[in-house]
Amino acid sequence: MIAIAKSAVNSFVTDSNEALELKLVRDVSDLENETTTFKPEMSHQIFGESESIFGYRDLKIKLYYTAAKLTTYLGISYSEVVDPKKCEGIEPDDVGKLIAEKLQPGFHTNLDDFCNDLAKDVNFTPFGQLERSFKTKGNENSPPKCYEVYFCDITNPGFASFHERLQTFILWYIDAASFIDVDDENWRFFVMYEKYLQGGSARHAVVGYMSLYQYFAYPLNIRPRISQMLVLPPFQGRGLGTELLRTVYQHYVAEPSVLDITVEDPSERFQRLRDFVDVANCSMLDAFRPEELHAGFKSSMVEEARRRFRINKKQCRRVYEILRLKHTNIQDARQYQSYRLAVKQRLNVPYKKEMLDRQKLKKLLDDFEYEATVTFSSAAQRMEHLEQQYREVEAEYRHVLDRLEDRG
Structure with a gap:
């Protein structure tokens, strides 16, 4: 029963x-x-x-x-x-x-x-100002399509109500999503539409959007942080996420008060997109020439990436590692080992900080309290974990390089 x-x-x-x-x-x-x-x-x-x-x-x-x-x-x-x-x-x-x-x-x-x-x-008219318009290449099965990206904020009449409907999509496509308070005047939005003809008139269809929060940076600067980005499923696989991010970069590069652009808790998918755009951009810069890459990570790379594309230091380091991998001959044992050590040194920084913190803690506690508080791992375990981290990072980087190669 x-x-x-x-x-x-x-x-x-x-x-x-x-x-x-x-x-x-x-x-x-x-x-x-x-x-x-x-x-x-x-x-x-x-x-x-x-x-x-x-x-x-x-x-x-x-x-x-x-x-x-x-x-x-x-x-x-x-x-x-x-x-x-x-x-x-x-x-x-x-x-x-x-x-x-x-x-x-x-x-x-x-x-x-x-x-x-x-x-x-x-009768719909997109909110805000037209930031960019572009066409994709057509093929035998699909004609060229036109897309527009509009920049707007809460001051645009009617946008708050529109955004209230737009953001409901994140519940189904962004993990740990939360609705935002658009009444805060520091929010900025880039909304992408497909522009098409229907019945002889121009129409717009929502493709996706990106939201950013403009943080204050001392003394009189701005540090925008990307909060959410979504390209809706019917439009995915067309490179539109890449174009949306490039539009955001173009907008903020033109603003002298912007230091750099950060990202709030990026998903694996978004990080891969960001890596692709940033690597493609930085590959054209003098600071990232192959001979410079093999000489190690330098402040000149950070400065040029920030000035030209508003890339922050942490992301610049990833770009350096990806481009250096591209120009590393893995058949050359010495060159490949040099590359792996450079990446592992960066991956090992948190562990070194942890060891310094342990030394400080040991001075404050007796032996019994210290051993009860701290979790120990052997040198062999640490090396094994570091090697696993490296393999995962290299796999991520190769995915980006494969996409760059496919793009030609």
């Missing part, structure tokens, strides 16, 4: 990533077009770590946005809902409430009303 009851409960469990479908709707015909549907990468920030929903069979969650204004529709359907009396008294999850708490009030739950509002997208 217990097995039967458990089976009955499990039959009402749905994978929340599979149940949810998103769309950016340009035309009513997109509603029935499966190719315009995209899925979340994660849903634990709404439905919990298990990323599952209890209480329904054949559950479908439709979260649709008009492509320009991001007017929102939430639709929920299912073939059967659980009877708590037959499932140990367990109530079904309130799916609508869980999602609605994250959406801007006033979203549609009636598809006809959503379609009526879709027509208003024709």
Whole structure:
């Protein structure tokens, strides 16, 4: 009987990533077009770590946005809902409430009303000032496409409301995401759109965005920090993230008060993108010529990278290591060993700091307290860990160099 009851409960469990479908709707015909549907990468920030929903069979969650204004529709359907009396008294999850708490009030739950509002997208004008416009190369299967990036802040009328809808996407694509208070005047935004023709008129479709917070840097400078960056799934794989980051660099390089650009807790994906852009840029600088790279990391590299591209010192060190790897002949044992030692010396800095801290602590504690407080590792264990760190770093760097080579 217990097995039967458990089976009955499990039959009402749905994978929340599979149940949810998103769309950016340009035309009513997109509603029935499966190719315009995209899925979340994660849903634990709404439905919990298990990323599952209890209480329904054949559950479908439709979260649709008009492509320009991001007017929102939430639709929920299912073939059967659980009877708590037959499932140990367990109530079904309130799916609508869980999602609605994250959406801007006033979203549609009636598809006809959503379609009526879709027509208003024709009057949409991007917020802020046009920062950059560019076209991608077409091919036999896809014509060239035009993209625009707009720079804006909270002073742009209507943007705060638009951003409230825009930022809901991060829940499905950025881990540990949190909504930001755009009322803070130090926030800056770069929003990318695809510009296209429909019915003979120019239209815009949201592609993605980047948010930055402008921190004060003594005495009269600014240090922008990248907070969030997202290119929506329908537009991924086109190099648009690279173009968005380059646009941000171009904007801030033109501002003399900006010292450098930092990144708040970068994901592995974003770090790889950042490495690619920074390495491509710095490879053209005199300070990063092959002969300079083999001579070691220098302050001249930091100064030129900061002046030309607002790259900070920590990121400049990564760029140096990647470019030095590019120009290192791994068949030359001495040259390759020199490179590995240079990287390992940098990786070993935290360990050396830890050892200094231990020495200070030992002076303050007796032997018993010291041994109870400090965790020891042998020299062999430390060397093994350092070697593993190096292998992981080199693999990351080679991924960046492979992409550079593919670009030609």
